[in-house]
Amino acid sequence: MSQASSIREAFEPYHQDYRVRESRTGCVVSIILIPAGVSLDLVVYPAMLVPFLMLRFLCIAFIAGILALHFTDWGKQQIRWLMFAWSVGIQMVFCLMIYLTDGASSTYYAGLNLVVLAIGLVLPYTYREAIVFSVISLLLYLATCLLHGAEEINNILLYNNSYFIILTAVITVVAVYFKEKRRFEEFRLNYNLEQQNIQLEELDRYKSQFFANISHELRTPLTLILGPIEDILRNASSLDEKVASLMHTARENGLRLLKLVNDLLDLIRLESGKSNLNLRPVDISSYASGLVDSVRHLAETREISLYTDWTEESAVASADERAIERILMNLLSNAIKFTPKDGEVHVSTRVTKKFVVLSVADTGIGIGQDDLSVIFDRFRQADGSSTRKYTGAGIGLALVKELVDNMGGKVSVDSEPDVGTTMKVSFRRVSEGEMDAVQSEDIVVSDDNIEQLHEAARDIAGMPLDEPEGIYNPAGPETKLPLVLVVDDEPAMRRYLVDILSESYRVIEARDGLQGLELANRNRPDLMVLDLMLPEMDGHEVCRLLKQSDETRSIKLVMLTASIDEDAKLRALRFGADDFLTKPFGRIELLTRLKNLHNTQELENDLRDNNEELGEALSELKRVQGSLINSEKINALGKMSAGLLHEINNPLNYSLAALQMIRSDPGVKGDADIAEMVDDVNNGMERIRSIISDLRAFAYPSEADKLAVFPFSEAVENALRFTAAEMKSIAVELDIAKPDQVLGSNSHIVQVLVNLFSNSAKAVKGFRSAKAAKIRVVTRVEDNRYFVQIIDNGRGIDEETAQHIFEPFFTTDDVGEGMGMGLSICHTIVSNHGGRLTVDSTLGEETMFTFDLAIPDST
Numbered sequence: 001m002s003q004a005s006s007i008r009e010a011f012e013p014y015h016q017d018y019r020v021r022e023s024r025t026g027c028v029v030s031i032i033l034i035p036a037g038v039s040l041d042l043v044v045y046p047a048m049l050v051p052f053l054m055l056r057f058l059c060i061a062f063i064a065g066i067l068a069l070h071f072t073d074w075g076k077q078q079i080r081w082l083m084f085a086w087s088v089g090i091q092m093v094f095c096l097m098i099y100l101t102d103g104a105s106s107t108y109y110a111g112l113n114l115v116v117l118a119i120g121l122v123l124p125y126t127y128r129e130a131i132v133f134s135v136i137s138l139l140l141y142l143a144t145c146l147l148h149g150a151e152e153i154n155n156i157l158l159y160n161n162s163y164f165i166i167l168t169a170v171i172t173v174v175a176v177y178f179k180e181k182r183r184f185e186e187f188r189l190n191y192n193l194e195q196q197n198i199q200l201e202e203l204d205r206y207k208s209q210f211f212a213n214i215s216h217e218l219r220t221p222l223t224l225i226l227g228p229i230e231d232i233l234r235n236a237s238s239l240d241e242k243v244a245s246l247m248h249t250a251r252e253n254g255l256r257l258l259k260l261v262n263d264l265l266d267l268i269r270l271e272s273g274k275s276n277l278n279l280r281p282v283d284i285s286s287y288a289s290g291l292v293d294s295v296r297h298l299a300e301t302r303e304i305s306l307y308t309d310w311t312e313e314s315a316v317a318s319a320d321e322r323a324i325e326r327i328l329m330n331l332l333s334n335a336i337k338f339t340p341k342d343g344e345v346h347v348s349t350r351v352t353k354k355f356v357v358l359s360v361a362d363t364g365i366g367i368g369q370d371d372l373s374v375i376f377d378r379f380r381q382a383d384g385s386s387t388r389k390y391t392g393a394g395i396g397l398a399l400v401k402e403l404v405d406n407m408g409g410k411v412s413v414d415s416e417p418d419v420g421t422t423m424k425v426s427f428r429r430v431s432e433g434e435m436d437a438v439q440s441e442d443i444v445v446s447d448d449n450i451e452q453l454h455e456a457a458r459d460i461a462g463m464p465l466d467e468p469e470g471i472y473n474p475a476g477p478e479t480k481l482p483l484v485l486v487v488d489d490e491p492a493m494r495r496y497l498v499d500i501l502s503e504s505y506r507v508i509e510a511r512d513g514l515q516g517l518e519l520a521n522r523n524r525p526d527l528m529v530l531d532l533m534l535p536e537m538d539g540h541e542v543c544r545l546l547k548q549s550d551e552t553r554s555i556k557l558v559m560l561t562a563s564i565d566e567d568a569k570l571r572a573l574r575f576g577a578d579d580f581l582t583k584p585f586g587r588i589e590l591l592t593r594l595k596n597l598h599n600t601q602e603l604e605n606d607l608r609d610n611n612e613e614l615g616e617a618l619s620e621l622k623r624v625q626g627s628l629i630n631s632e633k634i635n636a637l638g639k640m641s642a643g644l645l646h647e648i649n650n651p652l653n654y655s656l657a658a659l660q661m662i663r664s665d666p667g668v669k670g671d672a673d674i675a676e677m678v679d680d681v682n683n684g685m686e687r688i689r690s691i692i693s694d695l696r697a698f699a700y701p702s703e704a705d706k707l708a709v710f711p712f713s714e715a716v717e718n719a720l721r722f723t724a725a726e727m728k729s730i731a732v733e734l735d736i737a738k739p740d741q742v743l744g745s746n747s748h749i750v751q752v753l754v755n756l757f758s759n760s761a762k763a764v765k766g767f768r769s770a771k772a773a774k775i776r777v778v779t780r781v782e783d784n785r786y787f788v789q790i791i792d793n794g795r796g797i798d799e800e801t802a803q804h805i806f807e808p809f810f811t812t813d814d815v816g817e818g819m820g821m822g823l824s825i826c827h828t829i830v831s832n833h834g835g836r837l838t839v840d841s842t843l844g845e846e847t848m849f850t851f852d853l854a855i856p857d858s859t
Contacts, residue, residue, distance in 0.1 A: 011187050018183075019079045019124045020070055026122045027067040027086060031060050034090075037111075045101055052097060059093045062086065083123055084133065090115050091137050095144040103148030104158040112137050113168045120172035120179070127177035134169030141165060225254050242499055249492050277320040277406055281430045284317050284324070284356045285310040285349045291328045292347050295336070303341045309348035317356040317427035323403045324427075330400050331360040331423050338421070339364035355409070355426035362422075367415040375413065376401040400425070481506045482598050485525040487516030487542070488560065489535055497529060500587050501594070513537030517545060520552055526601060527594055532561040532572070540575050547576030554604070556597035560585075655685055707833075709856045712740040712749075712786065716777060719753035726761040733776040740779065742786045743854040748829045752837075755822040756790045756849050763794025763847060785835070785852040796843040805839065826851075 034056050041052045066086040069075035075082055094111040101108060116137055119125055125133065145158055229251045232239070239247070292308055299306040328347075335345045343363040350357050367375060376397050404411045408428045415421040484505040486497045494509050501507045508523060510516035513534040520528060520542075528546075532539040539559055546552040559572045559580040572580055578600075579593050663678050713736050720727065742749075757775070764773040776791040797805065806827040823837075830837040830851045841847040 007188050007191055010191055011184060014187060015124070015183075016076065016079060019083065020076050022122065022124045023079060023083050023086075024067060024070050026083075026118075027063050027070070029122065030063050030086070030090060031067075034060055034063075044107060048097075048100060051100065055093055055096060059090060062089050080129070083125070084129075087115065087119055087123065087133060088136060091140055095140045098141070099144045099148050104145040104154050104161065109141060109161040109165070112141055112165055116165065116168050116172050120175040124180075124183070125176050126180055127173055130169075130173045130176040134166075134173060138162065138165050138169065225250075229254065246496065246499060249496055277323055277403075279318050279320055279407060281316050282319045282321055282324065283315055284319070284358055284427060285315040287321065287324055288328055288347065288349065288358060291325060292332070295329070295332050299336050299345060302336055302339070304336055304339050305342075305344045306336075307344065307346045309346065311349045311351055313351045315349050315351055315356045316430045318430055319407050319409075319427045320403075323407060327400050327403055327425055328358070328360070330397065331425070334397070335360050335362040335364065335421070335423075338362065351429065352426075354429055356429050358425045358427070360423045361420060363420040366417040366419050366421055367413070368417055372413060372415060376411070482526040483508065483523060484527045484529060484594065485510065485516065485520055485523065485555075486529045487511075487513070487534065487539075488529075488531040489533075490531075493531075497590075500590060501529075504591065505594075511535075513539065513542045517542050520546055520555060521549075524552065525555060527598060528555050528557045529590075529594075530557055530559055530577075532559055540571060543572060543577050544575040554601065556594075556601050558590075558593060558597065659685060707744055708746065709741055709743055710746045712736065712742045712779065712788070712853070715746060715749045715753060718750045719757055722750070722754050723757045723761065726758055727775070729773065730761060730764055731774045733774065735776065735778045737779045737781055737786075740786070741856055743856045744833045745829075748833075749853070752826045752829050752851070753790075755826050759822065760790060760792035760794065760847070760849075763796075764792050767795040768793060781855065784855055786855050787850060787852045790849045791846055793846045796845060796847050797839065797841040798843055802839055802841060806837065 037056060038049070038053060041049050045052070063086045066082050066089075069082055070079070091112060094108055094115070097108045097111075098106040116134055119130060119133060142158075142162065145153055229247055232247055233244075233251065289308065289310060292306065296306050332345070332347070339345060339362045345363075346359070346361045348359045348361075350359070401411050404425055404427075410426040412424045412426075413421065414424070482505050484501050484507050486494055486501065486507060486509045488494050488497065488509075489511055491511075494511070498507050498509060505527070508519060508525065510519050514536040516528075516530065516534070517537065519525075530539045530542060534542070539561075543557055543559065546555055546557065553576075556578045557576070559569075559577040561569070561572070561580060561582055569580055578597055581590060581593065659678065659682050663675070663682070667674075713734075716734065716736070720732065760775045764775065768774075772793070774793050776789075778789040778791065780787050805823050807824060827837045833853055835852040835854075837849065837851040839847065839849050
């Protein structure tokens with residue numbers, strides 16, 4: 001059967017009951033209103049008062065009879081016909097009144113309209129039934145008017161009244177249609193909601209049954225785990241210290257798990273109505289006093305002050321001792337857990353007329369107003385995020401509420417964030433007549449019970465404490481073992497991890513995400529074991545921030561998670577986690593994964609070092625390759641120059657000598673045009689001589705002047721004098737460090753300065769105005785070398801050009817303005833002097849050439 005058919009089938013009995021109820025209401029309303037029409041009879045047709053009164057009472061009697069049938073099974077089955085009967089009966093009474101008065105001219109036709117309209121508002125007719133009823137009402141009216149007498153019919157009034165009856169009927173039918181449709185839709189929504197509630201209740205029952213079954217199943221292996229551990233710890237004196245520590249950790253966490261299982265079983269038992277509570281008179285103040293003393297040491301461990309204030313009045317209530325124990329221990333656990341160091345917890349009792357009120361107040365973090373409504377729900381916590389600071393399963397307060405409710409009491413909470421929380425539990429007070437059942441002496445908590453209470457509150461020890469920071473190095477401070485950072489909010493888990501890892505690693509630990517991030521940035525560990533769910537900042541965010549930073553990206557990170565959700569694991573890997581472990585995990589598995597990651601890290605470090613060395617080697621290879629190319633160019637130039645120098649130099653000298661004789665001839669001197677031509681020839685010959693001289697210096701550097709000590713300022717003066725024509729209108733600033741004695745070839749250094757000054761002059765002219773053009777010569781003594789800087793504020797040199805300016809024959813000048821030999825010669829000369837010529841330039845601002853010379857030994 002389809003869902004629509006199921007809903008329709010379920011709707012029919014509901015709709016029939018609804019029609020019965022509404023029809024009854026309509027009958028009652030009609031019985032009340034019909035007599036009220038007597039006033040209308042008295043005013044409009046006073047002569048017909050008595051017969052109309054009889055008609056009205058007959059109609060009331062008829063409706064009353066129909067109403068009585070509504071309460072019979074037969075009447076409920078025939079509800080449609082009963083509704084038609086009494087509603088059509090009313091219409092017939094109105095038609096009889098119309099017949100007995102003025103027919104079509106009677107004002108009682110309005111009663112027909114009123115009844116037609118009323119069925120749309122009151123009776124649950126279907127729209128088809130409304131159409132039938134409207135047609136019957138119209139036919140009754142027309143028949144009444146015709147029977148009254150055709151000769152007396154007012155056709156205009158007949159049409160007018162019929163029109164309004166039809167109009168009212170149309171409005172009523174439309175209203176009934178939408179009302180019927182809305183009624184079915186509301187039923188459908190309620191039906192679906194009810195079915196969903198049934199399913200949810202069934203699922204909740206299955207869930208509770210599952211939790212109960214799994215909790216029972218967990219108790220068996222827990223018993224088999226805790227039993228042997230207890231036996232081993234009885235002989236703890238014979239155990240190794242580390243083994244004993246691990247066994248205590250296993251016992252504490254086994255008891256913690258057992259408490260969780262017991263709480264879950266109790267909660268399910270209470271919800272199913274199987275509380276097994278033994279209610280009897282208990283002195284709440286005396287009993288609570290022993291419970292508070294059992295956890296006082298835990299408060300002292302947290303440096304929290306625990307105060308009590310017991311009422312002097314009789315605080316005897318009807319309660320179960322074990323339930324009181326569970327309630328108070330949960331409230332105290334929460335109060336101590338959520339109260340920071342140096343805070344306070346106050347436990348008190350007071351008495352009202354009907355209740356004994358037990359209060360636990362703290363100065364902790366408080367609870368927001370939005371969370372107050374859910375703190376007593378099962379498995380709900382105010383902070384359920386992955387960055388929550390406090391652990392828990394969300395069972396404690398739910399168990400408190402169930403226990404209190406089953407004892408007939410009340411529990412309430414009053415809290416303000418950052419101020420504190422007050423939990424109040426009200427137990428039903430024992431009346432005066434029941435006081436004799438209470439022992440006069442205070443209730444004493446036995447030693448066994450105190451130990452049990454210690455274990456019940458053991459989870460408080462899982463809260464984060466202020467712990468000293470330190471690095472565990474088993475082999476001593478001189479040993480450089482790999483450093484591992486352990487980040488987990490559970491102290492027992494951190495102790496366990498430290499015990500495992502301290503055999504092979506130096507270990508540092510953090511208790512939350514922020515502290516872990518800080519320690520990772522400060523100590524740069526090699527490896528990191530990071531829990532997924534952490535206070536302040538979760539493991540995903542810590543991982544993401546570490547892997548984004550260049551300084552911490554190389555840390556190998558293992559993510560710990562208790563979740564089997566694949567999305568959580570994939571998210572961790574996307575954020576850069578190198579590996580992950582699902583709790584519970586084994587010691588060998590953890591050590592193996594960390595060892596593999598550390599080996600991978602060492603390989604990556606070796607590869608990184610090799611890449612750096614390879615990069616340096618490639619750079620050196622490029623430099624050597626450039627030097628080889630330059631050397632080949634120089635060798636080629638030397639071979640070419642060797643052949644040209646001799647062939648050109650002798651004819652050049654003869655030509656210059658002949659040219660001097662020609663210039664001294666009186667005839668040449670007397671003719672200005674010829675003298676100008678001769679000067680042009682002489683300038684060209686001198687230009688050729690200068691080129692030959694540069695080639696000789698470049699080709700035969702070993703033939704340069706012998707090294708000697710000379711003042712550098714003298715070389716600068718000579719160079720400025722040789723370039724006076726080029727340096728005209730350029731400001732020259734000299735900053736010559738003293739003493740300025742250098743070791744080198746005076747003539748070659750002058751040649752270097754001349755070339756550099758010439759290049760600077762070309763760079764400045766045409767780019768700067770005459771007033772702004774400037775060349776500076778700055779020298780300094782550093783590391784027993786004499787450094788020279790030639791700085792101009794010319795057009796500058798781009799990076800591409802700067803890489804080639806010292807190569808032979810490279811030039812940026814136009815054809816005929818230079819051979820590209822000047823800077824190459826300067827570079828060769830400086831290199832032969834044991835120095836280095838470099839350039840540093842900024843386009844549009846300045847260019848600086850720097851070279852260094854040897855300083856003579858002072859001895």
